[in-house]
Amino acid sequence: MLRFFVKRIFSMALVLLVVAVTIFVIMHLLPGNPAAIMLGPEATNEEVAALAAQMGLDQPIWVQFTEWIGKLLRGDLGSSLFFQGKSVPQVISSHLEATILLTLFSLSLSAVIGIVSGVLAAATHESIFDRGFMLLTSLAVAVPNFWFGLMLVLGFAIMLPILPPAGYRPLSSGIWSCFSYLILPSITLAAGGVALIARMTRACMLDVLRNEYIRTAKAKGVGQIMVIFKHSLRNAIIPVVTVIGMSFANLMGGAVVTESIFNIPGVGRLLIKSVFTRDYPVIEGVVLYIAIAWTLVNLIVDVIYTVIDPRLEY
């Protein structure tokens, strides 16, 4: 196991380095100048050039790269060009709370509802519930989440004003205050996830339920609930854990559309805004953070596999 961890951490470092270099090159090859954006559209070329020089953006790309990679290896991600000179970790961490909470709420919703309904659909295979539920999940996957989110706002924030239409309150403002702002976005995000997890759970459960050891268990008189939850679900859950893990990693990178519809200051919106303003250090920092989130979640998912199925070894 130790060897596995060392190997994974080494490959993780390599992945991060490749990601860092790639994103630096791509961003600097894209047209766009932070100085021009800062000065506004009515600035002249001379004014833009003067500010760019002050910001060090007039240096050849290889000089900028050498400086940046040197700092990166020392753990210094630099400072944002736009956010009052705040360091990149400060900027990212100020967006993390919203992203983490939104991820946890929406993923909990989609995992609980998805697994339970997937199991029920498999247990009642070919029933009206099964067919009806599969139809619903198809709809949930097909409906664009920006439309679904706006419909929720229209329904529960404007026509029936019981929840805020947009915005975010940090946990420090109170649990209910924070939670109330996350209900609609979490439902919006969870809709697609529920469908995916439910369909995956149903398919895996149906596979397992057809195995001979299940038939044997039933023949021995084991009850339906025990058959499903003790003998079937544990064996069916590994692909579902993979899906949940990938969804978690994906959401930790920010749910751009949902964050925009609900004006949540999360990592997704930060990344988009930074791309539009060409805030290079923040873009590089956020992409690195996303890469770290992905590799870490992959590692954790691999460890969870061994807990679920002790036969697995690394």
Add this chain to the structure above:
Amino acid sequence: MSIKMKTLMMALVIAIFTLPLAASETPKIGGILKVAIDSDPPTLDIHATRATLSVFVAGNVYEGLYAFTKMGDVKPMLAAQMPEISKDGLTYTIPLRKGITFHNGKGMTSADVVASLNRWGKMASYGKLLFQHVSSVSAKDEYTVVIQLKEKWGTLMNSLAMLLGGPVIYPVEICEKFPSQPSSEFIGTGPYQFVEWLPNNHITLSRFNGYQSLDTKSDGYTGKKIPYLDKVMFYGVTEEAVRVNGVEGGEYDLADFVPTDEYDRLKDGDTITTYISPARAWFVFVLNTKFGPTKNKKVRQAMLAAMDVDNSMAAGYGDKAFWRVDPSLALQEQIWHSTAGAELYNQKNIQRAKELLKEAGYKGEKITWMAGPLEYNLSAAAKSNMVKAGLNIDLQSMEWATLLSRRKNPELWSVFSSGFTTKADPSLTTAMNLKYGAGWDNPEAQKLFDDFSRNQDFDTRFKTLSQFQELVYTEVPYIKVGDYKNLRIANKKVKGYTNELYLYFFNVWMEK
């Protein structure tokens, strides 16, 4: 003095100022005003930017020596009175108001003013323009500042009164700490003080209890300014629909840049008041006078002849309530409004355009036209007429950052679409900036600009400006499209809001 005592005194001052008002209009102290703007501003350092969004927030925090009334007259703000001007017109002696304190509690003196003006002259676009003609700025005593000019310069007072990119006053320590880079500490003398900026979330201002309001009638950015609100919070909300939903759902109290097609639905609402902002800018197609097919004046004139402004504005900006057709480089609301060259504006004359192209010897060379998302539709409408005249136009849609970057290299483009904002003094506008875009090397335009800037007599300046405008219509360095306004909406609880060019929230209160 303790904070409680300061708040008490502020309440007393507010009460005295508001005594004459009718009971139903009695302002109330307290409350939080939540404002949805379309993005985070790039910075709150007014010396470092000309972005309107910065002024929306920072205009509540900072003040200059002078400010504009609604009609564009210059009135003292931090200066005690209008300057004393020497007989030769080169020395401006400005007495300062006493007892003004910055948000950090420090008293304002001439040292702060001198440092601020010098910093502005060194790093702000308008400051650099003005300081080419300034010999020195010095402190005569603790409360008197002297500006010495190299030559007579007509724009001095208007420059000093500007808010957008203008010479607002910072403590000397801030000027020393951030001599040429944007400041990250926002300390001014205005009615609201900076509290926090959570990137991509909100900016919070709070009432400045030490604010010393003028006791003259409030007029534009001058006169009485009372900070009734406990806090003003600005939220950068990029999605238009979210800004509308936010006000309708009660999350925000006021929103700017609301989609104009929502106007009919919202204007008769029970809970929302709609405001059409004053015209703030005009759309423009900037032509490349140095490279490519548009280097040829006749080609530029042909493009102007083919322009159908009504069609372009309707395609690009929707409801007629939000735009108007007007040939002037200054707005109708300004004293500088002129109709010089109007016969060449909005010609819709495709036949004339064809003749001009023939005279130009134009053989279908490609005209590369760059347009950002806001200007794309109106550019596409304009293009259709120009294509009918025989122009070969390649209209490219691109995000702003790319457009701004490509614009640097004049060999890459022939036309780009943009917007020119208005200023109290036309010499400070981009319309008169001969270095803008690819640059306009025209000795006659340069002479008119210099004459206009130097002269101090209004009638002479107006005549010169009209000549400049006429030259724009004959030489066509750019094509003016139309003036535009934007839609703002506010919760009916928001009181005292005057719908000015920039958003500001002194004298605004919330009905409880």
